[in-house]
Amino acid sequence: MAVPQRKTDIGPPNFEQFLPPVIKKNYGKWKYHEVLTPGAMVHVAESGDKLWTVRVASPRILATDTIREHCDIAEKYCDGHLRYTTRNNVEFLVSDEKKLEPIKKELAARGFKMGGIGYGISNVVHTQGWVHCHGAATDASGIVKSMMDELMEYFESKRLPNKLRLAVACCVNMCGAVHCSDIAIVAVHTKIPDIAHENFKNMCELPTVIGSCPTRAISPDPAQKSVKINPDKCMYCGNCFTVCPPINIKNPERDGIAIVIGGKVSSLRTNPKFSKLVIPYISNEPPRWPKVVAAVKHIVDVYAANARKHERVGEWIERIGWERFFSLTGIEFTVHSIDDFTFMRDTLRTSPAFKW
Amino acid sequence: MKKHSTPLIDELEKGPWPSFVTEMKKAGKNNEMANDAVGHLEKCYSTKIGYWKHGGIVGVLGYGGGVIGRYSEIGDEFPGVAHFHTVRLNQPSAFFYTSKALREICDIWDKYGSGLTNMHGSTGDLVLLGTKTAVLEDIFAEYSSRGWDLGSSGSALRTPSCCVGPARCEWANYDTLGLNYALTQEFQDEMHRPSFSYKFKFKLSGCACDCVASLARSDMSIIGTWKGVIKIDQAEVQNYAKKGMDINAEIVNMCPTQCISYNGKEMKIDNAECSRCMHCIAKMTKALRPSGERGATICIGSKAPIVVGSLLSWVVVPFIKLEPPYTELKELIRKIWDWWDENAKPRERIGEVIEMKGMRSFLEAIGVPPMPQQIKEPRKDPFMFYTDEDIASYKAKEAEEKKTGKYKF
Numbered sequence: 188m189a190v191p192q193r194k195t196d197i198g199p200p201n202f203e204q205f206l207p208p209v210i211k212k213n214y215g216k217w218k219y220h221e222v223l224t225p226g227a228m229v230h231v232a233e234s235g236d237k238l239w240t241v242r243v244a245s246p247r248i249l250a251t252d253t254i255r256e257h258c259d260i261a262e263k264y265c266d267g268h269l270r271y272t273t274r275n276n277v278e279f280l281v282s283d284e285k286k287l288e289p290i291k292k293e294l295a296a297r298g299f300k301m302g303g304i305g306y307g308i309s310n311v312v313h314t315q316g317w318v319h320c321h322g323a324a325t326d327a328s329g330i331v332k333s334m335m336d337e338l339m340e341y342f343e344s345k346r347l348p349n350k351l352r353l354a355v356a357c358c359v360n361m362c363g364a365v366h367c368s369d370i371a372i373v374a375v376h377t378k379i380p381d382i383a384h385e386n387f388k389n390m391c392e393l394p395t396v397i398g399s400c401p402t403r404a405i406s407p408d409p410a411q412k413s414v415k416i417n418p419d420k421c422m423y424c425g426n427c428f429t430v431c432p433p434i435n436i437k438n439p440e441r442d443g444i445a446i447v448i449g450g451k452v453s454s455l456r457t458n459p460k461f462s463k464l465v466i467p468y469i470s471n472e473p474p475r476w477p478k479v480v481a482a483v484k485h486i487v488d489v490y491a492a493n494a495r496k497h498e499r500v501g502e503w504i505e506r507i508g509w510e511r512f513f514s515l516t517g518i519e520f521t522v523h524s525i526d527d528f529t530f531m532r533d534t535l536r537t538s539p540a541f542k543w
Numbered sequence: 544m545k546k547h548s549t550p551l552i553d554e555l556e557k558g559p560w561p562s563f564v565t566e567m568k569k570a571g572k573n574n575e576m577a578n579d580a581v582g583h584l585e586k587c588y589s590t591k592i593g594y595w596k597h598g599g600i601v602g603v604l605g606y607g608g609g610v611i612g613r614y615s616e617i618g619d620e621f622p623g624v625a626h627f628h629t630v631r632l633n634q635p636s637a638f639f640y641t642s643k644a645l646r647e648i649c650d651i652w653d654k655y656g657s658g659l660t661n662m663h664g665s666t667g668d669l670v671l672l673g674t675k676t677a678v679l680e681d682i683f684a685e686y687s688s689r690g691w692d693l694g695s696s697g698s699a700l701r702t703p704s705c706c707v708g709p710a711r712c713e714w715a716n717y718d719t720l721g722l723n724y725a726l727t728q729e730f731q732d733e734m735h736r737p738s739f740s741y742k743f744k745f746k747l748s749g750c751a752c753d754c755v756a757s758l759a760r761s762d763m764s765i766i767g768t769w770k771g772v773i774k775i776d777q778a779e780v781q782n783y784a785k786k787g788m789d790i791n792a793e794i795v796n797m798c799p800t801q802c803i804s805y806n807g808k809e810m811k812i813d814n815a816e817c818s819r820c821m822h823c824i825a826k827m828t829k830a831l832r833p834s835g836e837r838g839a840t841i842c843i844g845s846k847a848p849i850v851v852g853s854l855l856s857w858v859v860v861p862f863i864k865l866e867p868p869y870t871e872l873k874e875l876i877r878k879i880w881d882w883w884d885e886n887a888k889p890r891e892r893i894g895e896v897i898e899m900k901g902m903r904s905f906l907e908a909i910g911v912p913p914m915p916q917q918i919k920e921p922r923k924d925p926f927m928f929y930t931d932e933d934i935a936s937y938k939a940k941e942a943e944e945k946k947t948g949k950y951k952f
Contacts, residue, residue: 190681191688195605196731200690202636202720205644206710215709215718219829230711238711246563248672250570250577251649251658258642267642271662273706273755300559312665317587318563318580319613319629319672321595326587328563329555336558361847363665367759367855395889401850426849430890432597439591452759454751455822456799458919459758459855473588474554497797497826529852 207268209238209282225344226301227291239281241290244300244310244335244342247275248318248328256297264290274310276303300342306349308341308487312364313355322429323357324374324442325471330355333475334372337484348494348503351487352451359424367450369500370483371462374471376423378441379416383433387413391431399426401528444469444479448486449501460501465512467523482518489516510542544575547582551589570658576673577657579623583615601628601676603683606735609693610679623657626675630656630682631668631694633727636720637707638663651685665760666744667704668694692731698890699737700730705747706754714824715749716767716837717865723747725869730876739880740887740896750833751821757842757856762893763876764842764856765865771835772814773823779830780810794823838864841872843879844894854894859906861916875909882908903928 203211213232220230223239230238257277261269264286270278279294281287294301303309311334314320316327334353341347354368358376365371396414397405404420405427416427425436446469450462465486469478486500493515494503504512513520526534555564564581571578587593599612611629618625632648648669652658657673664670674682683693694702703726706712708719726745727734746757749767757764784790790810795803802816803823810830812823824831841863842856863872879893882905887896897905906913944950 190684193603193680193684194687195692196735197687197690197692198728198731199633199635199692199724200644201724202639202710205635205639205641210710215715217709217711217713219713219832221828230713240711244561245662246561246566247661247663248563248566249660249662250566251653251660252569253566254645254649254660254662258645261642269640269642269645270707271638271640273638273704275661275663277662300561314665317584317593317595318567319595319611319627321593321597321613323593323595326584329552329588332555332558332560332562332564335560339559342560359848361853364756364759366847366853367756398888398890399850401848401852424849428597429849437592442591450759452753452756454753454758454818454820455825456797456820459753461853461855471591473591474551497793497822 205268207238207266207280207282209236210280212236213238222305224301225304225307225342227287228304237282237284239284239287241279241281241287241294241301242272242303243277243279243294244303245271245275245277246328246332247310247313260290260293260297263293272310274303274312276310300339302342302344306346307344308335308338308347308351308353310342311335311353311355312368314357314362316357320357322360322425324376324425324437325357325372325444326473327355327357329474330372330444330476330479333477333480334483337480338487341487347487347491349497349499351490351500353483359426360429364452365447366461367452367459368447368462369450370446370448370486371450372479372483373445373447374442375445375468376425376436376438376442377468378423378436378438379418379421380423380425380428380434380436382413382416383435384408384411384413386433387411387431390433396427396431396434399430400424401426439471443471444476446479446482446486449504451499451501456497457499457502457505462501463509464524465516465518467521486516486518508542544578545582547578547585549581549585552581552585567659574653574658576623576627576675577659579621580627580657580659580673583617583621583624586617586620595627599628601679603679603693606693607737608695608697608699608735611696612676613673624673627657627673628676628679630671630674630679631664631696631702632671632686633692633694633702634663634667634669634704636705636723637710638667639710647689648686648691651682651689655682655685664694666694666701668702693735695734697737698739698741699735699743700733700739701742701744702734703727703745703747704755706749708747708749712749713828713832714752714767714821716769716833717749717839719747719749719767721867722765722865722869722872725867726873726876729869729873733880740883741890741892743880743883743893751819752825757845759845759855761845761856762843763879764845765839765872766842767837767839768819768862769833769835769837770862771833773812773817774832774834775810775812776830777809780805780827781808783827783830788827794826797822836864838862841875844892844897846892846894850890851895851898854892854898856894858917859909860911861914878909901928 311331313327354364354371356365408415428436446466447462596614601612659672661670705719705723709715744761746761802813841860845856
């Protein structure tokens with residue numbers, strides 16, 4: 188088959204051609220919605236028309252044959268209409284109520300997991316890890332799979348005080364949503380990089396490398412036509428590696444996982460929040476990362492047992508205080524949780540009001 | 544095709560959550576690239592380190608981005624992933640598809656690539672995971688001739704993305720899908736040919752629930768809001784009470800501005816004091832709805848930690864009307880980019896530049912006046928910059944006061 192003529196700057200197809208007729212008709216005229224089960228909801232339009240949505244878990248990495256299976260199901264029950272969510276779940280859009288129970292039955296029979304709506308745990312926003320990225324300090328997909336196997340009941344049914352957002356990033360670039368999630372995993376390096384000095388002058392731009400360092404730990408090394416790194420200032424972020432291939436930051440024994448919690452992006456009740464560091468280091472333990480999974484499960488359990496209805500993790504902790512969070516969870520408070528970077532002056536306690 | 548032994552990642556086929564390893568193996572059944580990606584990943588798991596070479600600069604003619612080049616350090620052992628480039632395909636607004644469209648995407652990808660995808664990348668693109676340099680032009684020709692363009696990468700406008708908006712949400716305050724499409728089309732050149740100091744992202748949410756996390760994940764966050772009142776259906780309020788909702792505990796007392804009251808019969812909202820956080824509306828979907836003039840709040844600056852620390856976007860334009868052809872917004876965007884272009888060092892996000900140069904410089908350049916809605920609180924220190932013009936204007940005001948005998952603060 189001859190390759191067709193290429194076109195440029197056409198952008199994506201107009202979304203309108205993909206909308207189901209019930210959406211086209213009621214676009215911007217929805218009245219209310221109701222969550223029917225953790226995997227199904229209905230939207231009711233001013234006109235009285237209804238649209239049922241069935242949400243299904245996805246590992247985000249999908250084989251084309253799985254996408255075709257999504258298509259088969261959408262053709263059988265949804266006139267070929269489906270969408271994906273901002274957390275990478277799959278949604279089947281059902282316009283005919285008679286097809287709602289049959290599609291749920293077929294999805295269950297095929298082994299798809301319905302859920303992710305309402306006050307539980309939905310899909311985990313995550314990154315490329317060892318599957319595709321050069322900068323990964325861990326594998327994102329493996330940690331996600333391990334966590335969600337453990338937390339499956341919260342996806343499918345079990346309810347929490349509010350929704351709980353999980354995220355995983357395979358390095359401190361934090362692609363995705365780690366910095367603003369209820370509980371999140373970020374992979375960290377813990378050792379200053381080695382530099383293959385003989386390659387520096389051929390592969391790197393000196394000013395870019397120096398400018399890449401958040402703590403100004405990098406200075407020129409004219410004798411070697413390279414750079415040197417001040418070990419007292421380097422906190423192993425790896426950004427110099429990002430701009431300069433001969434700087435090697437990866438280290439299988441020292442790379443590991445940090446856990447940050449309490450972030451949110453919505454403005455409901457309280458303003459959006461960053462996630463904060465509570466566990467500074469756990470070793471990489473593929474394929475199941477048991478300690479990471481146990482730590483996340485433990486924080487979920489303590490939150491579920493203690494938070495008030497509608498409180499997100501960060502809201503709960505702001506109410507009870509971080510000192511109480513650490514005592515309730517029994518997580519060891521280490522010096523690593525005390526900020527010594529950008530936000531330090533905002534994060535120290537400038538009051539004698541605290542709990543024992 | 545070589546059969547790889549994969550005892551470690553086989554563990555990740557067990558358990559109830561859908562397995563990415565199963566997906567990789569499924570693609571690997573008939574595809575050498577996906578098959579070697581499976582073996583390659585097993586090796587990473589056994590040694591606890593990645594094997595992708597640093598960087599990789601590949602692409603298609605006419606564009607400066609859209610493809611993430613990737614090569615394995617151990618391509619001799621796993622020739623299927625010696626080249627393993629990612630193609631970013633620009634997704635339709637809010638990720639709506641028909642099966643026909645998806646089948647076409649899959650058929651083309653199976654012909655040229657690994658058969659593996661990410662549905663979707665965090666920025667929004669449909670990610671085609673793994674192919675070789677030699678076929679990139681063919682891939683682009685196949686997709687573009689069928690109406691699909693590449694997404695973005697590099698120091699460019701990245702692929703915009705939006706929430707489900709008016710397509711399926713009663714809280715949408717503007718047409719997120721329509722604006723997302725309009726901005727993507729308007730700025731095709733800025734997306735495909737990197738001309739910025741660094742990356743720049745748009746994300747569009749229809750309300751403060753922010754279902755696309757625009758406040759945290761885009762340099763320009765466009766978040767829907769309204770200026771009218773919250774309409775109350777008192778009968779539905781009663782229904783919530785009857786069904787067991789403790790309205791005082793769950794709604795009234797959780798309102799951040801304490802502008803709601805409920806006496807057991809009737810709910811009242813002091814709309815002038817409401818900050819439109821969405822809590823009451825989101826918890827009483829049948830009883831409460833926004834009404835009146837609709838538009839959006841424009842927030843600027845969010846980014847991940849590198850280099851100066853994480854930022855969340857902050858308010859720059861408290862309210863803007865958003866209706867086609869969106870002329871006012873497009874002009875604002877161009878002014879913002881002009882200022883950024885003039886002031887940024889290489890690899891400086893706009894949020895970092897505003898921190899360095901100050902809000903004053905930024906606001907003056909884009910023609911937006913200072914407003915209390917832009918801050919959480921006024922500054923605490925007295926280290927202000929005064930221009931001669933500032934003092935002249937304060938003095939002029941005082942001269943006026945002397946004349947009239949009345950102070951104007």
